[in-house]
Amino acid sequence: QVQLVESGGGLVQPGGSLRLSCAASGFTFSTYYMAWVRQAPGKGPEWVSGISPGSGRARYADSVNGRFTISRDNAKNTLYLQMNNLKPEDTALYYCAGNATPNAMFELPPRSSWGRGTQVAVSS
Numbered sequence: 001q002v003q004l005v006e007s008g009g010g011l012v013q014p015g016g017s018l019r020l021s022c023a024a025s026g027f028t029f030s031t032y033y034m035a036w037v038r039q040a041p042g043k044g045p046e047w048v049s050g051i052s053p054g055s056g057r058a059r060y061a062d063s064v065n066g067r068f069t070i071s072r073d074n075a076k077n078t079l080y081l082q083m084n085n086l087k088p089e090d091t092a093l094y095y096c097a098g099n100a101t102p103n104a105m106f107e108l109p110p111r112s113s114w115g116r117g118t119q120v121a122v123s124s
Helices: none
Strands: 003-007 010-012 018-025 033-039 045-051 058-060 068-073 078-083 092-099 118-122
Touching: 003 092, 018 033, 018 092, 018 118, 033 068, 033 078, 045 068, 045 078, 045 092, 058 068, 078 092
Parallel strands: 010 118
Antiparallel strands: 003 018, 018 078, 033 045, 033 092, 045 058, 068 078, 092 118
16 A cells, blocks of 8 residues: 655744655655645645656756755655745645656646645745
8 A cells, every 4th residue: 555654844934944754655665756746725736846766867846946855765765855945935735746657757646646745834
């Protein structure tokens, strides 16, 4: 059974940093393309970033490029998102998602492949 459990969210002031983690189980993590997606209150989901199985490739949405860094540790079956210089518009529920196809590198993976999410709030 595929399971993705996100953690690391919280309340942070503008300009601050957070590191999200996603613990994966129930599938061969090292062979999956992984992604972070987010959904702000009252808005549709947004693809944030994707990473290839071997970490050789990563892509970012324009809205976070240069501020967020995606990474993974295949030995620990864990996905990360380092978020720096956070802005109020980054406030959202953040989900990790996995997909066997490269589509996760540039578009929203199927909703059924998402975890339950971790809340990030950026406010002074």
